Amino acid sequence: MSPDLNLPVGLFDSGIGGLTVLHALRRRLPRENLLYLGDTARLPYGTKARDTIIRYSQRATQKLVECGVKMLVIACNTATSAALPTLRRQFAPLPVMGVVEPGAEAAVAASRNRRIVITATEATIAGGAYQEAIRRRCPDATVIGRACTLFVSLAEEGWTDGPIAEGVAARYLRDLFADGPERPDTLLLGCTHFPLFKDALRHVVGPDVHIVDSAATTAQAVETELRRLGLLRQAEEDGTSRFLVTDNVARFMRSGGYFLGEAPREDAVALVDL
Amino acid sequence: MSPDLNLPVGLFDSGIGGLTVLHALRRRLPRENLLYLGDTARLPYGTKARDTIIRYSQRATQKLVECGVKMLVIACNTATSAALPTLRRQFAPLPVMGVVEPGAEAAVAASRNRRIVITATEATIAGGAYQEAIRRRCPDATVIGRACTLFVSLAEEGWTDGPIAEGVAARYLRDLFADGPERPDTLLLGCTHFPLFKDALRHVVGPDVHIVDSAATTAQAVETELRRLGLLRQAEEDGTSRFLVTDNVARFMRSGGYFLGEAPREDAVALVDL
Numbered sequence: 001m002s003p004d005l006n007l008p009v010g011l012f013d014s015g016i017g018g019l020t021v022l023h024a025l026r027r028r029l030p031r032e033n034l035l036y037l038g039d040t041a042r043l044p045y046g047t048k049a050r051d052t053i054i055r056y057s058q059r060a061t062q063k064l065v066e067c068g069v070k071m072l073v074i075a076c077n078t079a080t081s082a083a084l085p086t087l088r089r090q091f092a093p094l095p096v097m098g099v100v101e102p103g104a105e106a107a108v109a110a111s112r113n114r115r116i117v118i119t120a121t122e123a124t125i126a127g128g129a130y131q132e133a134i135r136r137r138c139p140d141a142t143v144i145g146r147a148c149t150l151f152v153s154l155a156e157e158g159w160t161d162g163p164i165a166e167g168v169a170a171r172y173l174r175d176l177f178a179d180g181p182e183r184p185d186t187l188l189l190g191c192t193h194f195p196l197f198k199d200a201l202r203h204v205v206g207p208d209v210h211i212v213d214s215a216a217t218t219a220q221a222v223e224t225e226l227r228r229l230g231l232l233r234q235a236e237e238d239g240t241s242r243f244l245v246t247d248n249v250a251r252f253m254r255s256g257g258y259f260l261g262e263a264p265r266e267d268a269v270a271l272v273d274l
Numbered sequence: 275m276s277p278d279l280n281l282p283v284g285l286f287d288s289g290i291g292g293l294t295v296l297h298a299l300r301r302r303l304p305r306e307n308l309l310y311l312g313d314t315a316r317l318p319y320g321t322k323a324r325d326t327i328i329r330y331s332q333r334a335t336q337k338l339v340e341c342g343v344k345m346l347v348i349a350c351n352t353a354t355s356a357a358l359p360t361l362r363r364q365f366a367p368l369p370v371m372g373v374v375e376p377g378a379e380a381a382v383a384a385s386r387n388r389r390i391v392i393t394a395t396e397a398t399i400a401g402g403a404y405q406e407a408i409r410r411r412c413p414d415a416t417v418i419g420r421a422c423t424l425f426v427s428l429a430e431e432g433w434t435d436g437p438i439a440e441g442v443a444a445r446y447l448r449d450l451f452a453d454g455p456e457r458p459d460t461l462l463l464g465c466t467h468f469p470l471f472k473d474a475l476r477h478v479v480g481p482d483v484h485i486v487d488s489a490a491t492t493a494q495a496v497e498t499e500l501r502r503l504g505l506l507r508q509a510e511e512d513g514t515s516r517f518l519v520t521d522n523v524a525r526f527m528r529s530g531g532y533f534l535g536e537a538p539r540e541d542a543v544a545l546v547d548l
Contacts, residue, residue, distance in 0.1 A: 041326055042316060049522050052315055122525070153427040164441045171438065248323050251396070 003070040005233045008033035008242070009222065010069030012060040015043035016156065016252060017192035018075025019259035021099065024219035025073075026241060029226070033239040036075075037064055039274065041247035044152055045078040046121025046191070053123065057083035059274040061091055063244070070231050071095045073222055077103075077190050077214065078121050081129035095229060102221035103188055103214030104133035110210040111186040114141040117176050119201075120190030122147040130190050144184065148172045148194070155193040158258040165200040177205045186210045196258065243269040277344040279507045282307035282516070283496065284343030286334040289317030290430065290526060291466035292349025293533035295373065298493035299347075300515060303500070307513040310349075311338055313548065315521035318426055319352040320395025320465070327397065331357035333548040335365055337518070344505050345369045347496055351377075351464050351488065352395050355403035369503060376495035377462055377488030378407035384484035385460040388415040391450055393475075394464030396421040404464050418458065422446045422468070429467040432532040439474040451479045460484045470532065517543040 009025065011018055015038050022036050037060050039045075045053050057079045061072060072094055074080045074087065080098030088096045107116050118130045125145035134143050150168050159165055177183060187209050189195055195213045202211065226232045233239060243264050245252045249271055257263035283299065285292055289312050296310050311334050313319075319327050331353045335346060346368055348354045348361065354372030362370045381390050392404045399419035408417050424442050433439055451457060461483050463469055469487045476485065500506045507513060517538050519526045523545055531537035 041322060043321075047317075047522060047525060048315060052521055149431055150424075150427055150433075153424055157424055159424075159445075164438065164445065167438045167441060171433075247326055248321060251321060 003231070005070065005231060006033060006235070007068050007070040008035035009071045009073060010035050010037070010064035010067070011073045011075040012037040012039065012057070012064060012079070013076040013192060014045035014078065015040050016255050016259055017152065019256055020192045020195045020215040021073065021075035021218050022241065023260055024215045025222060028219040028223055030238050031233045031235050033233065034241045035064060035067060035069060035244070036241065037244045038246070038252060040245045040252055044121070045076060046123045046149065046152060048123065050082045050123070050127065053079055053082040054086055057087060058090065061087050063272060063274055065091060065094065069094070071097065071222070071226065073218065074098045075192060075218070077124045077192060081124050081127035095225060097218070097222055097225060099192065099214045099218045100129050100133050102217040103190060103212060104130055104137065106217040107186050107188040107212045108134055108137045108141070110212055111141070113185045114138055115182065115184035116141055116186045116188060117144045117146060117173070117184045118188045118190045119146050119148045119173065119194060121152065122149055124190055130188065144176060146172060146176060148191070151191065151197055152193050155196050155258065156255045158255070160196040160258070161199050165197055166203050169197060169200045169204045173201070173204050177209065184209070186212060188212045189214055241268060244272045245269065246272060246274055277505070279344065279505060280307060280509070281342050281344040282309035283345045283347060284309050284311070284338035284341070285347045285349040286311040286313065286331070286338060286353070287350040287466060288319035288352065289314045290529050290533055291426065293530055294466045294469045294489040295347065295349035295492050296515065297534050298489045299496060302493040302497055304512050305507045305509050307507065308515045309338060309341060309343060309518070310515065311518045312520070312526060314519045314526055318395070319350060320397045320423065320426060322397060324356045324397070324401065327353055327356040328360055331361060332364065335361050337546060337548055339365060339368065343368070345371065345496070345500065347492065348372045349466060349492070351398045351466060355398050355401035369499060371492070371496055371499060373466065373488045373492045374403050374407050376491040377464060377486060378404055378411065380491040381460050381462040381486045382408055382411045382415070384486055385415070387459045388412055389456065389458035390415055390417050390460045390462060391447070391458045392417065392419045392462045392464045393422045393447065393468060394419070395426065396423055398464055404462065418450060420446060420450060422465070425465065425471055426467050429470050429532065430529045432529070434470040434532070435473050439471060440477050443471060443474045443478045447475070447478050451483065458483070460486060462486045463488055515542060518546045519543065520546060520548055
């Protein structure tokens, strides 16, 4: 029996960063229903150990499956890097998509000189999933990972532009983009918070570097996959977005506004325990 | 039966911030054994809901009690604000000290114009424990709370001075310390991470404002209380410091170095599950 097409696409993230993926999906697929789970009680995942991240990801997915979803999108780079194969096995035949493969694909397509920098959380960089996904597509690529931990808390504070954001971006990345024959031509934003810093990053890397946003590329991949599986919703009216969080609804509403352009509607957000 | 004086003083924190309290205790009471629990799997507490913080604090205390401690120090402002009365009741007759009362006491003693600013995490400011502790001692004090969320991640990155730290300090606090008759004369650092930013904060508030460090004042209060209870360790040799963390020992070692001046010895750190 094929699933009900009106079932939502489920997304989960350690907190609010995945809202950039939800935002990109909402714009690309306005008819779909979306159900987002933010594990705000246990954010950030990015500084946690791999086993812990896998355990938390299993619980989040279990919750979305109980609510009923037709596809799962791991809207978190850290969780994708650590938990994607485990979740695919455990929840088969549910289609499970991550943010790593679409981002790696787009970065390889964008780069001419095959020198690619990945910015992400510490755990994503250490996990090596992006590096591996790029090298699988382009074995002679030079891939440099650089953890940019502070962007996460800057984004949640709403300080995504101006001198502090630019100062932080420069301190993390300027040395990698110094002039010379080894200068990378592509910067992959390997954390869902980071698209909010595009302007500050552009200021540091200059006008000629490709900045690849894994939220936008994931939304594109989700559309392709829903179409391939015959799971696109057939409806006249726009779909809904609903949100589950594990802690602090008020903070989610406020910080969520920085990611979505406007705060989620209060009656669309519920507190859950995992 | 009175407790063994060689038992350690137990400290817990959501992560590594409480190491400023351990550091102050180590210097003030070199003979004491210290046992520190950092709940690094669930940091930060500062953005979590009150009930969640109380539950986590109970588990951390239970763990230290199982290991054997002669006194508990809640080396975390957020946990002190939320959980001190609960822990005192639940674990009586174990002496339980927090960081709020010593900090409030010192701030009231320092201020001449009774205008005091508290900087802390969002949860500590919202909980109001500092404001209340100050007003209890000085009912006509003007107490202004200001959440300075980003300091926590800046400290864990080791970026505690220079233009970024100063820019962040200025963005949070400059307006409160503008010249005029209402200018506060005392700044209370109500988060254990914040003593690392003393220089950056001094740069923003100017030379004449009293900066009260709740780590140092807590160490002083712990000494007074150990003496009053006859619990000071009698020994010739220096005491030891041991560390329990709930996640990511490697990160704890690295970030811990910024707080202690040198990284903890590897054989003094153990991973535990709560």
